[in-house]
Amino acid sequence: MKEISISPKISKGELVRRLGARKGERLSRATKVKVEGLIDTLSEFLSPVIHYESRGLARITKSSIELKEGPVFRSPKIAKSLAGCTHVVCFIATIGQGLEHRVREKFEANRLSEAYILDALGSVLVEDLVQQFQEFIAKKCAIQGEYVTLRFSPGYCDWPLEEQRKLFSLFHPSRLKVRLSKSCLMVPRKSVSGIFGIARRDEGQHYSPYNPCTECSAKNCSARRAPCATTYAQ
Numbered sequence: 001m002k003e004i005s006i007s008p009k010i011s012k013g014e015l016v017r018r019l020g021a022r023k024g025e026r027l028s029r030a031t032k033v034k035v036e037g038l039i040d041t042l043s044e045f046l047s048p049v050i051h052y053e054s055r056g057l058a059r060i061t062k063s064s065i066e067l068k069e070g071p072v073f074r075s076p077k078i079a080k081s082l083a084g085c086t087h088v089v090c091f092i093a094t095i096g097q098g099l100e101h102r103v104r105e106k107f108e109a110n111r112l113s114e115a116y117i118l119d120a121l122g123s124v125l126v127e128d129l130v131q132q133f134q135e136f137i138a139k140k141c142a143i144q145g146e147y148v149t150l151r152f153s154p155g156y157c158d159w160p161l162e163e164q165r166k167l168f169s170l171f172h173p174s175r176l177k178v179r180l181s182k183s184c185l186m187v188p189r190k191s192v193s194g195i196f197g198i199a200r201r202d203e204g205q206h207y208s209p210y211n212p213c214t215e216c217s218a219k220n221c222s223a224r225r226a227p228c229a230t231t232y233a234q
């Protein structure tokens with residue numbers, strides 16, 4: 001089990017979206033002042049860390065992938081997305097418990113708008129943490145002539161939330177900064193777990209990771225991804 005710490009950044013656009021603004025809308029001046037004030041204090045509450053483990057891929061069927069020495073993850077969409085992969089990176093990332101304590105304090109002090117903004121900031125930060133982690137691995141892979149697939153998390157797309165237990169079984173619980181509740185939710189809440197595949201690419205060839213959303217008819221799926229902008233080339 002490996003562990004790295006990366007400083008997550010705040011995407012202002014993503015924060016505005018999470019605060020409920022529609023496309024093209026801006027935050028009011030009063031909200032902006034609150035956001036800036038809260039951002040200034042954030043570093044005191046963050047303890048970002050990513051635990052990860054790379055495993056060989058033993059077998060892929062139409063509906064599952066099997067890692068070397070287990071487990072088997074059941075999801076037809078992941079199986080299709082990871083076709084051709086040699087390895088799977090499994091990860092659990094968190095920005096720690098501090099921000100959640102701060103959110104609770106704000107609620108208890110009836111400072112509801114600040115609590116809401118802080119909570120949204122936590123969501124933006126943990127997403128950025130995972131994005132930066134995947135980019136870090138993708139750069140290392142590119143040097144070795146490999147590329148990474150899109151990432152998937154238990155409870156999204158067609159991957160059952162209960163499979164979170166299998167993912168957590170790959171990590172030593174006493175060294176993890178995240179624990180799993182009986183209902184398979186992560187504590188701290190501002191945590192993200194998931195997997196992505198690593199595949200070899202032929203020299204000079206362009207790759208665009210397979211995106212199952214491009215051929216999925218699910219309506220109102222909050223996890224739908226835009227067609228991949230990322231291509232990998234020599």
Ligand code: SF4
Nearest residue numbers: 157212213216221223
């Ligand atoms: S739209 Fe994408 S994320 Fe949503 S169910 Fe379909 S494939 Fe999965």
